């Protein structure tokens with residue numbers, strides 16, 4: 073099944089790449105809830121150099137399940153030839169598209185001239201896109217920010233035009249600069265301008281926390297991308313996708329109704345993985361899910377000590393029993 077950004081139903085709803093969170097198990101959970109074609113998940117960023125050096129950990133990050141289709145795998149790096157090499161590997165794995173990270177603000181990435189540091193080197197950014205686009209037949213996209221130190225309209229538009237001319241089929245634009253990192257409020261005006269001026273596929277990103285935010289920010293764009301607000305609330309993606317189709321999505325009424333999805337997420341995570349490692353990596357997701365639940369602090373403490381599927385299931389069984397008792401008490 074060939075994927076194209078051009079033919080995907082609009083508006084697109086994208087799960088943002090979130091390092092340490094948007095792994096295969098989480099993406100599968102998000103897709104399972106939404107089940108619609110226009111929900112697209114982006115993987116967490118993976119280093120092309122690590123793929124080149126056959127790092128086992130990086131290959132593990134490329135794991136995916138067909139239920140996630142259309143999945144976009146995100147790569148970062150600076151070596152044009154490594155992008156071409158990694159791209160071919162990903163294409164052979166059957167993924168839908170490849171995204172290039174040109175927005176990561178962390179020092180670990182930028183000090184190596186990768187991520188948002190590419191905003192300062194538009195020529196290399198374009199060369200990377202060109203090298204990857206030539207090597208693969210799946211669409212290549214770029215995720216970036218409004219600028220490095222500050223927003224300069226001419227520089228930003230020049231950067232976007234450069235990567236589009238080099239072959240990028242879609243831009244995901246986060247309405248902040250590298251210096252802002254995650255502070256302040258995302259500015260969507262330059263994102264609308266990029267869509268208007270360049271006439272290419274553009275997804276807007278930054279600070280969407282609700283259906284109202286998504287409706288309010290969509291404007292002239294092809295879609296919206298949501299990251300942090302989905303943590304503990306993967307139902308938000310399905311809700312926004314339904315709202316964009318003028319449908320109403322029935323959210324789980326409470327924790328009891330959320331538990332089946334949470335349990336499924338845990339099962340996806342341990343499937344074919346080292347169980348202890350998978351459960352440890354999952355702890356932060358589980359803590360997000362139960363935030364706000366009465367007695368959450370005690371359950372989070374217990375979760376932070378979990379190592380196995382049985383440990384986690386026991387906690388959920390306990391929560392279910394407590395919830396059932398509460399229901400009886402209310403009745």
Ligand SMILES: Cc1cc2nc3c(=O)[nH]c(=O)nc-3n(C[C@H](O)[C@H](O)[C@H](O)COP(=O)(O)O)c2cc1C
Nearest residue numbers: 088089090091116117215246278279280298299300
């Ligand atoms: C914990 C965390 C990890 C992130 N990892 C990535 C990443 O791997 N690749 C990327 O392009 N952006 C990454 N981002 C940025 C998000 O994709 C997104 O652009 C940003 O969070 C703004 O969107 P939001 O307000 O909906 O969260 C990350 C952000 C956070 C908070």
